[in-house]
Amino acid sequence: MTETFNPQANTVFCRKYQQELPKMPHPPFPNKKGQELQETVSEKAWKEWLEQQTMLINENHLSMLDPKAKQxxxxxxxxxxxxEDYERAQGWTPES
Structure with a gap:
């Protein structure tokens, strides 16, 4: 049995960009939420979120051991x- 290439198998309709984009190669979390994110968020959007998350953690001195920080x-x-409106790191401006 030969496997055929299906380009749509490697894309998702990204909820952030509202278009078909390459999907994340793996779920970001090993649970149901991770699977949901992999099926609805593009790799591009996830990478952008990780950058934002890092800035928020650093700027707000968040501890990932703190349940309130995780929430x-x-x-x-x-x-x-x-x-939607989200808290941005101070001094951060979106790319034009």
Whole structure:
């Protein structure tokens, strides 16, 4: 049995960009939420979120051991990916 190339198998309809884009090669978390994110968020959007997350962690001195910090980042991630207002790092401006 030969395997045929299916380009759509490597793309998702990205909820942030509202278009078909390359998907993440692996779920970002080893759970149901990770699977959901892999199926609805492009690799591009996820990489952009990781940059934002890093800036928020550093600027706000967040500890990933603190449940409140984790909840804050989860809320900000969902807002970012849904194109809602989210907390940006001070001095950060989106690329034009």
């Amino acid at each position: 804050f980042l989860t809320e900000q991630r969902d807002k970012f990916l849904d194109n």
